[in-house]
Each structure stands twice: as C-alpha cells, then as structure tokens.
Amino acid sequence: MKAAVVHEFKAPLCIETVAQPQIQPGTILVKIAACGVCHTDLHACHGDWPVKPKMPLIPGHEGVGVIERKADDVHHLNIGDKVGIPWLHTACGHCEHCLKGDENLCPQQQNSGYSVDGGYAEYCLADANYVVKIPANLGFVEAAPLFCAGVTTYKALKISEAKPGQWVSIVGVGGLGHLAIQYAKAMGLNVIAVDTGDNKLALAKELGADHYIDYQKTDPATHIQSNYGGVQAVICTAASKSAFDSAYQSVKRGGKCVLVGLPNDALPIPIFDTVLKGISVIGSIVGTRQDLIECLEFASAGKVRAIVQTQPLANINQVFDQMLENDIQGRIVLTLD
Numbered sequence: 001m002k003a004a005v006v007h008e009f010k011a012p013l014c015i016e017t018v019a020q021p022q023i024q025p026g027t028i029l030v031k032i033a034a035c036g037v038c039h040t041d042l043h044a045c046h047g048d049w050p051v052k053p054k055m056p057l058i059p060g061h062e063g064v065g066v067i068e069r070k071a072d073d074v075h076h077l078n079i080g081d082k083v084g085i086p087w088l089h090t091a092c093g094h095c096e097h098c099l100k101g102d103e104n105l106c107p108q109q110q111n112s113g114y115s116v117d118g119g120y121a122e123y124c125l126a127d128a129n130y131v132v133k134i135p136a137n138l139g140f141v142e143a144a145p146l147f148c149a150g151v152t153t154y155k156a157l158k159i160s161e162a163k164p165g166q167w168v169s170i171v172g173v174g175g176l177g178h179l180a181i182q183y184a185k186a187m188g189l190n191v192i193a194v195d196t197g198d199n200k201l202a203l204a205k206e207l208g209a210d211h212y213i214d215y216q217k218t219d220p221a222t223h224i225q226s227n228y229g230g231v232q233a234v235i236c237t238a239a240s241k242s243a244f245d246s247a248y249q250s251v252k253r254g255g256k257c258v259l260v261g262l263p264n265d266a267l268p269i270p271i272f273d274t275v276l277k278g279i280s281v282i283g284s285i286v287g288t289r290q291d292l293i294e295c296l297e298f299a300s301a302g303k304v305r306a307i308v309q310t311q312p313l314a315n316i317n318q319v320f321d322q323m324l325e326n327d328i329q330g331r332i333v334l335t336l337d
Helices: 039-046 140-147 150-158 176-188 197-207 220-228 240-249 270-276 290-301 314-324
Strands: 001-006 014-017 027-038 063-070 080-084 088-090 121-128 169-170 190-195 211-215 233-238 249-258 280-283 308-312 331-335
Touching: 001 314, 014 197, 014 314, 027 080, 039 314, 063 121, 063 140, 063 211, 080 121, 080 140, 088 121, 140 150, 140 308, 140 331, 150 176, 150 233, 150 249, 150 290, 169 176, 169 220, 169 240, 169 331, 176 190, 176 220, 176 233, 190 197, 190 240, 197 211, 211 220, 220 240, 233 240, 240 249, 249 270, 308 314, 314 331
Parallel strands: 169 190, 169 233, 190 211, 233 249, 249 280, 308 331
Antiparallel strands: 001 014, 027 063, 027 121, 027 331, 063 080
C-alpha cells in the first residue's frame, strides 16, 4: 500500500510502498478515504514532546474510511461501515480511569499516528472497540477533522461546565478554535473570540462569535474584565505562553481556564490569585468515544461544520510547511482517492 512515512525526527516524509497491515484478533482494516492534518502530526515528526513517537512512523489520527476486513471476533461492526480512527487508538479498559469513563487518561493507551501507525496511508489497522461510526449524512472530508480537532474542543467546553447564556472566550481562531466557536454557540454560550487580523475577525463573525478581540490592538484580559467582568470559562487553543497568560487573566472569579494548546514552555500560575478568586486551571486532552459520538451528532445536525481545504497525500511536506508558517485557514484534509 502507499503511505507517507517519516524515518527520523525533522526529516521530510517519504511516500513509500509498505506492507498492508494484517488483521489481528479484535481489529479491523480500514480503507482510508481521507485523513485530517493536525499540529500533533507535525510535533510527532519533529520529536517535539517529552514522550517520543515510534520511528519509523506513519502519522495521522483523523483517518476516516470504510471497513474492508475485520477479525472473526468483531461482531458489532460490518464490512462497509463508515468509521473514523481517532487519537485514542486503544486503552487498557480496566484501570481506574477507563472504569470511570475517562479512557482518554488511561496511562497504557496507544495513540494513532504516534505510538502506532496512523491514517496517512491507503489502509490503517484499528482496534474495533475504539473506532467510531460516522453518521450517514456526513462525508469523509467533513468528518475527518472532528476526530481530533472537533472532539478536543467539544470536550474542553464540556469540562468548562459553562452554562447556556454565560460568556466564554475562545483563544485562537484556527484549526481547533474555529470549531470551538461553533460548538460553544450550539451549546447556548456567548462567545468572545481572540486572535489577530481581519481574516480571523471575518471568520469569527461568520461562525457566530458575539465579540472579537484583536490581541495586537487591544489587551484581551483588560477588555474582558472591564466590559464583561471576566468570562466564566476560557478555552485556550493557542500554543503560546503569552496566550495562556492572557487567557488566565480573562477568567472571572470562580471561573475555569481550560488549556488545550501545547506550547513548549513552563506556565507559572499566580497562586495567590488562583486561591483568592477560586479559579480552576484545567488541562483537557481529546475526548472519549462517547464525547466523539456527541460531537459528530452536532455536525450531523448541521450545527457545526469544519472549514477544510483538501490536498493529496503526496503534498504532505508542503502542508507541513504551511503549518510552520501559520498559513492555514481552518483544517487541511489529505485525500487518498
């Protein structure tokens, strides 16, 4: 099969012919139709994080397609089913986190396109218990980004516990943030979007944001505290220390600062203000299978739509260059037709 493979950190990906994965008990073989491109894929290929991925590696954790083969012990899925293979490739199923329904925190989890090969390929092997069916009315290209960017932002909003009618701030109107705005509006929240530039302003308005702050022209925290008394929750999708600092200062007393972006920095938290104001600082990592089912239902109902550009698999290195230059509106999805 054809696949994009990285052999060493920071090296370009190579389009190669590799062996097709073999079915094992409890697995399915998915013929990939499309795979979203996430910043995590870039971090994996560059070895940026403390926990390193396997090498060589086929990246990709937003792979979607059709089940072509399945193991004899797989009975809840059928050949021809449309499914997606998310970041959470598999979990142990018996630790305290799995038993509580927090499988995304399982310390023994395997991750698609990181610790196991992912969706930048014509075929991908998946644990049958951890794929999620795609609603019939969603196409592959529009569904792919929801398997990471969608579920990640939806989960962060759930964790924030913000109630309908309350104000939330979405920091970053990019691949994750543009979906966060839509999920927040669909959940009945009032949204302040924070980013910079006329293009991001236009996009935030188009997606339903109630207010937009250009952080290069206005200090977001000062404006939010002065005009709104702070927000009940802020979802920080931007990967910078300065964005986190501003996000934290935007939260009202008793509110929550939910971290999604992963800057490679230490982020000191002012203990006095955190205690005195009862502020919660929470890390949120992707979501569970149930979270993913729910986030797909919003899209199926027409309440959320990923903004996508498509590129063939062969263009993956150019796509990574665009990522490094912050030259992407929405999400790029690789097609494997």
